[in-house]
Amino acid sequence: MALQGPIAVTFEQVFPHGCYVVGEVEKVKDFDASTNNRFVQARDKSTGLPVWQVAVMDADPTLKPAQKTVAVKLLAEDQPIAPPMMAGLPFTPVEFDDITVTPYVNATGRLAYSVRARVMRAPGTGAGKAKPAVREQA
Known part of the structure; x- marks a missing residue:
């Protein structure tokens, strides 16, 4: 079969009703390289970039509760940060660019x-227009 590896998709294909950040951006653990005493962050095999993860809630009203929370892995040199909270909303709306899905x-x-995904941004800021949001290094 010619289709191998990650499949490029659009945000609208994955989250047609939108999604909301419901967790913190965290490092993804490389289980093969880490030990009990040493945490090693996973790196993407094709880009070499560190892998981060954020939990989001899919806004699709037809999903069962157990299907609503999805982990999105972010590939970025520096820790991505979520867009700022919006007044009157309990969760932060978010969109992603340069998305791939890998079936397993x-x-x-x-x-x-x-x-x-490669970019996490506020909704309506335009696909591919926003620079990746990163936390400044101390």
Whole structure:
């Protein structure tokens, strides 16, 4: 089959109703390189960039509660930061650019998808126009 590896998709294909940040941006652990005493952050195999993760809630009203929270992995040299909170909303709306999905079979034998992105931004700032939001290094 000619289709191998990550599949490029648009934000609208993955989250047609939008999504909201519901967790902190965290480093993804490289389970092969880490030990009990030493944490090693995962790096993307094709780009070499560090891998971060953020939990988002899919706003699709037809999803079951267990399907609403999705982990999006972010590829960035520096820790991405979520857009600022919006007044009157309990969660921060967010959009992603340069998204890929990688299908895999999970532990229960069901088809699942790993979602990766290069840019996390506020909605309406324009696909591909926003620079990746990063936390300044001290």
